[in-house]
Amino acid sequence: MNGAVDLPLGLAELSFRAAGESLVRRSVLPSGVRVLSEQVPGARSATIGFWVAVGSRDEQPTGAGHPATYGSTHFLEHLLFKGTAGRSALDIAVSFDAVGGEHNALTAKEHTCYYAKVQDRDLPMAVEVLADMFTSSLLDAGEFETERGVILEELAMAGDDPADVAGERFFSAVLGEHPLGRPIGGTPETIRAATRDAVWEHYRANYRPQDLVVTVAGAVDHDELIRALERALSDAGWRMDEPGTPVERRTAEPAPLERGPELTVVERPIEQVNLLVGVPGLVASDERRPAMSVLNAIFGSGMSSRLFQEVRERRGLAYSVYSFAPAYSDAGLFGMYAGCAPQKAGTVVELLRSELERLAEHGVTPEELARAAGQLGGASALALEDSDTRMSRLGRAELTLGEFQDLDEALRRIALVTADDVRALAADLVSRPYSVVAVGATDEAALSGAAEAVSATSVA
Template identity: 40%
Template sequence: MIQREVLPNGVRIVTENISYVQSVALGIWVGVGARDESDKLRGVSHVIEHMLFKGTPSRTAQQIADEIDTVGGDINAFTSKENTCYHVRVLSEHVPLALDILTDMFLNSSFDAEELGREKNVILEEIKQRDDEPDDLVHDLFAEVTWPGHVLGKSVIGTPETVSSFNSDDLRSYIKNCYTPDTIVISAAGNLNHDEIVAYVASKFGDLTGSISDWRAADTTPEFQPGQIYVEKPIEQVNLVMGVPGVSQLSDEKYALSILDNVLGGSMSSRLFQEIREKRGLAYSVGTYAQSYQEGGYFAFYSGTGAATAEQVIDLIKAECVNIRKNGVTEKELQRSKNQFRGGIVMGQESMNSRMMRMGRNELNYGRVLPIQEIMDKINAVTVSDIASLSERLFAKEEFSMATVGPAPGSVTESDEDEEETEE
């Protein structure tokens, strides 16, 4: 059973007691991320995420790691464009310790200047790693060219210039402005006691004050721009992402888009996987994904293929968009996708971490945890006609934004030239 409590200052607590397991997943969520950063603070949410592991007045960074490892738990965090999450998973008997460590990190981090200097170097290396991995870089580039000028088009990781510029006061100021009670959700799933967690959270978080509305800029819908960006790298494959406008996380159309995603490229039986990989052998990786935020979204196609075949892959993707817009999906495809969606949800419920993540995201996005049955009812209500209407809106203009990383599409790579000389 999912239980929910809201403290007088607005901090929310959602838990789900699963009595037949022996572990608990805990998360402290903050409904802020890269979309809340100014140009000068680009990447600060991600830097704060790193720094919360670097010590408090009562624990060093080493002690934080040691205390979790000693009880066989694991602790981690992530930053996205709309939220940040600090999470831990432990055996049920160690919930008090896990709560204490997470809370200490969240409320009492020291932001030592020397530690910050070292961690900024770590993040600069992380940026270099991202830039060296074309299958990561291309997705950031696609968002930037698709939504130029909008905060959702900016990278979570920041830039070398902004990351290098941060000092401890920048981090403290951002936390004061953004880590406010109305943005904080504590979620937990597993063999737990709801009342005990609420009592602990109230004792530690109950005195927090402030509101994100005092600082946050108003939401604005990102305007899709069908632009193109190409980054040349001396690698074997063209890594490409191309896409069209999608839907907001708050729109019920996201359920129809989930079906469309599955039919086009979301599984091994999908049209593009079968056509591009299985029938033609043009790519190892090919697929689709829907990226939805509260303010808007996009629907993207991705693939990695040789320079000589990149244009053919692009043409095949465009042709399938035309085909599905004109001819729609079959009842068989629709039912198969619904079954896959249901299977994913049900199997996800077998993981305490997945349950905790779902509750945290739901609370931040919708102000409540959506019941599984409600989600399934909306998925089951999607019709062939719904998919046809959505496809018409998404693909009618046949205008795509595109990002590519690697050799220029249509070019011959150095290795290809060597093979041709050998054959001659």
């Protein structure tokens, strides 16, 4: 495979060899269902995912003719495990437990995925059960109320974790009113207000043949997978011969953002202050994403990174310190995290900013570039030993990027990143409006000076 492979929505069949001689195949069925598989030589297990490009950002307030759907995506993720006309919740659980398999789901900001990992011989069973869950869940009223309590407990658990609280506030601060700034799981208020009718409407509107993407990686035969999937979906009542067109991918144009609060402080009587400092980042399709990967590796990923060395090793100000750069279809973030003593919080905020500013001004060394390339290449290769990672890579390629990159292509793009690319990107990030979030035993007065200094730098 040379270069990335485009995944046009209108192309019915596609097949190619990827790095390591894995065989990638993609079929767009007449109904609009998209199926991607990666057959990995020597694998004895497979991971399968049923995806829809619907996440927390797609939920709507009350509008003409429809109820509010805030929190519905996460609610629905829970409910699809609670039973269908042919299977109870226990039946679903037993199906996987009886063969030593794993099954779960995740709700993200731009997609939802229901997945399972099984031995190769049990893949037909996984296809059948996941297809039944996906198409035919009852959303029973009694189970709905039971699961409401479960989700409220899940949110309460996250609310007790100061790092989780800081993360949610950080997205809201950087992205403002953009839908990506909302919590993925909803809030206690939206979950209490959710109705079965609203979640049912959300289900029927977004879980259709044209929305479904099925990805499988590991020990998989593509033709057998297609037959099993078509049989399972037909048994569920879907008309697989009825023409359909896959839903369009999201726009890749960066959205206009209006920042939320410049400084957010959540007072908690805990030993550390959880700090997040950051700016809007890059969208997923930005051609500078390889440079962002390199920048993040050098700046805040791993024990040799600049943040770790300066904040922890040299100054002893934090135990945990790192940077991160999530990217979505039309927005992204670049953030820096540190957990520190309350009396050190102001110093750490200024230090995080100054380290990024130093990177923008002085750039990186050839040694750092080489180390970043080795780190990214090694981490990617190790991750691909797991069929879960390969399955997820297929899903992201189909739903978000519209292209597939194998390991060789990813490393080729990383190798093209220059020191000038990294410095220019750092300078761009430094120029963007900063947001500061703190959760812990501190207050706005203690941090306002540091926040103002960071903000002044971004404006200068």
